[in-house]
Amino acid sequence: MIEVKDVYFTYPNSIEALKGVSLTIKNGEFVAIMGENGAGKTTLVKHFNGLLKPTRGSVLVDGVDTTKVSVATLARKVGFVFQNPDHQLFSETVEEELAFALKNFGFKEKTIKRRVTWALNLLGLAQYRKTSPFMLSGGERKRVALASVLAWNPKILILDEPTIGQDYQQKEKLLQFILQMKAQRKTIIIVTHDVEFVAECNPRVLLMRQGRITADGKAQKVLTSPEILTHASIVPPQITQIFLQLSDFGLPKEVIDIYEARQKLLDVLERKAK
Amino acid sequence: MSVFDGLKFRRVYSPIHNLDPRIKFIYVCAIFAAAILFLELLPLIILFLIQVPFVILAGVKHEWLRSMRGAAFLATIIFLTNFIFSFIGAGYIVTPSNLEYAIAMTLRFIVLIESFSVFFLTTSPDHLGLALEQTRIPYEFCFAFTTAVRFVPVLAEEAQTIMDAQKARGLELESGNFLKRIRNYIPILIPLIVSAIRRSLELAEAMESRAWGATENRTNLYVLKMHRGDLVLIAITAGILTVAIYVRLFLGIPSFSDLLGGLF
Numbered sequence: 001m002i003e004v005k006d007v008y009f010t011y012p013n014s015i016e017a018l019k020g021v022s023l024t025i026k027n028g029e030f031v032a033i034m035g036e037n038g039a040g041k042t043t044l045v046k047h048f049n050g051l052l053k054p055t056r057g058s059v060l061v062d063g064v065d066t067t068k069v070s071v072a073t074l075a076r077k078v079g080f081v082f083q084n085p086d087h088q089l090f091s092e093t094v095e096e097e098l099a100f101a102l103k104n105f106g107f108k109e110k111t112i113k114r115r116v117t118w119a120l121n122l123l124g125l126a127q128y129r130k131t132s133p134f135m136l137s138g139g140e141r142k143r144v145a146l147a148s149v150l151a152w153n154p155k156i157l158i159l160d161e162p163t164i165g166q167d168y169q170q171k172e173k174l175l176q177f178i179l180q181m182k183a184q185r186k187t188i189i190i191v192t193h194d195v196e197f198v199a200e201c202n203p204r205v206l207l208m209r210q211g212r213i214t215a216d217g218k219a220q221k222v223l224t225s226p227e228i229l230t231h232a233s234i235v236p237p238q239i240t241q242i243f244l245q246l247s248d249f250g251l252p253k254e255v256i257d258i259y260e261a262r263q264k265l266l267d268v269l270e271r272k273a274k
Numbered sequence: 275m276s277v278f279d280g281l282k283f284r285r286v287y288s289p290i291h292n293l294d295p296r297i298k299f300i301y302v303c304a305i306f307a308a309a310i311l312f313l314e315l316l317p318l319i320i321l322f323l324i325q326v327p328f329v330i331l332a333g334v335k336h337e338w339l340r341s342m343r344g345a346a347f348l349a350t351i352i353f354l355t356n357f358i359f360s361f362i363g364a365g366y367i368v369t370p371s372n373l374e375y376a377i378a379m380t381l382r383f384i385v386l387i388e389s390f391s392v393f394f395l396t397t398s399p400d401h402l403g404l405a406l407e408q409t410r411i412p413y414e415f416c417f418a419f420t421t422a423v424r425f426v427p428v429l430a431e432e433a434q435t436i437m438d439a440q441k442a443r444g445l446e447l448e449s450g451n452f453l454k455r456i457r458n459y460i461p462i463l464i465p466l467i468v469s470a471i472r473r474s475l476e477l478a479e480a481m482e483s484r485a486w487g488a489t490e491n492r493t494n495l496y497v498l499k500m501h502r503g504d505l506v507l508i509a510i511t512a513g514i515l516t517v518a519i520y521v522r523l524f525l526g527i528p529s530f531s532d533l534l535g536g537l538f
Contacts, residue, residue, distance in 0.1 A: 051438045071441040080442040086472070087432070088439040090464035100461070104444030134468065148443065 001027055002048055002156065002187070007057035009043055017043040019211035020057075027155075028185040030178070032198045032219065035208035036233035041191045042083075044208070045158050048189070049078040061156075076105055079154030083161040085145035089133040094125060094144055097133050098151045105152055119151040122177075138165050156187040163194045175200055199223060199237035199256040207232045224254040290332035290396045294504045295405035297511075298393055304511045305389040308518040314527040315378040317518070321385050324514070325392060334395045341391045345384065353380040374529055399424045408498050421477070429470065436465050 002025040009018040017040045025031055033041045046052040047059045050066040059066045061074060082088060091097040098119055102112045120126045123143045128136060133144050142165065149157070163171050178201060181188055192198060198205060198219055205222040207215040207229075215228045222228060224240050236244065243255045243264075251268060255261050290298075309321055329338045356379040360372035403420035407413060437447070440461045447458050521527065 046438070049442055051441060070446065072444045072446045075442050075444050080439075082435070082439040082442070084435075086469050087436045087465055088443065088461075090461045090468075101443040104446070152444075 001025065001060075001062055003060040004044075004047070005058050005060070007044075007047060007054040007059060009040075009047070009052060010055045017211055018047075018054075021211070021213055022057075023206065023213060023216065025187060025189065027187055028182070030182050030188045030201065030203040031190070031206060032201070032203045033189065033191045033206045033208060034193065034195075034198065034232065034234060035214075039208040039232070040211040041208050042160060043211075045080070045160065045189060045191055048156070048158060049080050050074040051080070072104065075101075075154075076152065077154055078156045078158065079149040079152070080158045081146050081149045081160065081162065083164065085133075085138075085141040088145055088148070089141060092132060093130050094120070094128045094133050094136075095130065097144055098148045101148060101152050107152070115151045115153070119147040122150065123147045124173075139167065139170055142166065143170075154186075156189070157181060159188070159190045161192055162190055163192060163197050171197060193234075195223065195234060195237050199239070202256065207234070220254050220256050223256050288332045288396070289503055290328055290392075292501070292503065293396075293507055294498055294500055295397045295401045296409060296498070297500070297504045297507050298397060299405070301507055301511045302389045302393045304515050306386060308514055309382050309385045311518055311522050312382075312527070313375070313378060314529060315374050315381065316527055316529070317521065318378050318381040318385060322381060322388065325385070325388050328392050332392065332396045334392070337395055338388075338391055341387070341395075342384070345387045349380050349384055352383050353377070356380070371529060404494060404496060404498055407492075407494065413492060425473075429466070432469060433462065433466055436462050439465075 004021055004023045007018050007021045008016070010016045021040075021044060033044065035041055043052060047054060047066065048061065050059075050061075050069065050071045053067050061078060064074075066074060089097060091100060095116055098116045099112050102115055107115065117126075120129060123146060125140070125143060125147055128140065128144075133141060136144065142162075146159070146162070162174055166174065175197070178188055178190075188203075190198075190203075202219045205215070205217065205219045206213055207222060209232050214232060215222050215225075223234075223236055224244070226236060226244065229236055235241075237256050239258055239261050240253075240256055243251055243261065244253055247253050249268060251264055255264060305321060305325070309318065312318055312321075329335055353376050357373065357376035360375055361368060364372050399420050402423065403416050406416040406419060441447070445458065445461055447462075448455070450458065
């Protein structure tokens, strides 16, 4: 569980990135943090594993104040996958890359081997085991970065912009993977601009603007309210845009799911036919 | 990284910012030379104080102080080594003169950092490139130089992100013995170097696609011209140099202990 209590954060260059953020993320929750560039999304999530410490207020992870423990201690519990995989890949082989964190956390040799194999298979990277991560494509490097964090099986997983540079198929795989993690009662937090991806997962959505949280609720509620969205520089999902335009025909406004949309449309058509 | 903060340019306007960068550079070199000329504390204090009005006039007090704080660590090392060696040289006794010598050496370093910091804080990279070009230095060199200057803060920021990413994977930079600590930096250095190389290749492609080197004789939109302020600075620079050389050659410089001794 992550508890954020009235957190303010000012960078050394005196830019105030967070201005009084309070929220609670329960175990097993799936949260998407959205908002315009420079809204403070990444700054906020960097507080969850202690990379940044609040200037004022406090952040508790499972009841432990993040200012009291090191990043390495928190990282065991909170996995953080950075936006750009090139900021972390350095090993000679993909296998060693995955083992790096496990060695840092002091896992036994045998466990490391097992975990690495498990993570490689999970993300379909088994054939690259002995390849240099620098030889892989952008999307593959991103998956290696993800696998290197998953390898130690953290309870809370933070993904910064996971869908950037991924094709449709990879996004679909990512979605399946997140749902699988969710089923295992992992807490998942994603920072993203990808409205369509969020619409497909239907998580809890936090909208941020200028260092404050401006909306907090189910994606179905937040992503279908045009007033809230324009305020945060976000366009509603395409399916919602259609339903917002069609509300005169007695169609509901709060639709983000394609299958639900199809059903609703068929209902109306059937009623018309009678 | 706070030493770099003192070299980061911020776009503000002040009489100092508007000065011709070439003249400012000559001024910095003059201060540099003057600082090297003296081993005594008194003239170095004067050189230190001469810069203060510049800093205040340029309105970069805050950044300048931060870079001074960043230099404090090196300054301490310089002080300690000088002090210890003169202490040993004097036969294991502390004399006022060797204490003064150590302070003077430290102050000399601070004066050098100070003048460079003022220069970089008040000169935009564009201006700097322009100045180099208009002193007829081949454009390739000017470009390489300005690019290097411009990418220092970018690289510093990138290093910070990489450090964060590796810390998030359980890397503890401050743990272990000396050798282990050096090894701890490998996961930071490799991504940093790789991305710097990758960036330079991208930059080269971007340059090619924007027709870099298409014409032999480049012209500039802005041409540097000397104004009244520049002439004043030239006069000040010449004054400082003349006085410094004159004092060095023809006058004895009293040490602080002499001065204090005369008082009591």
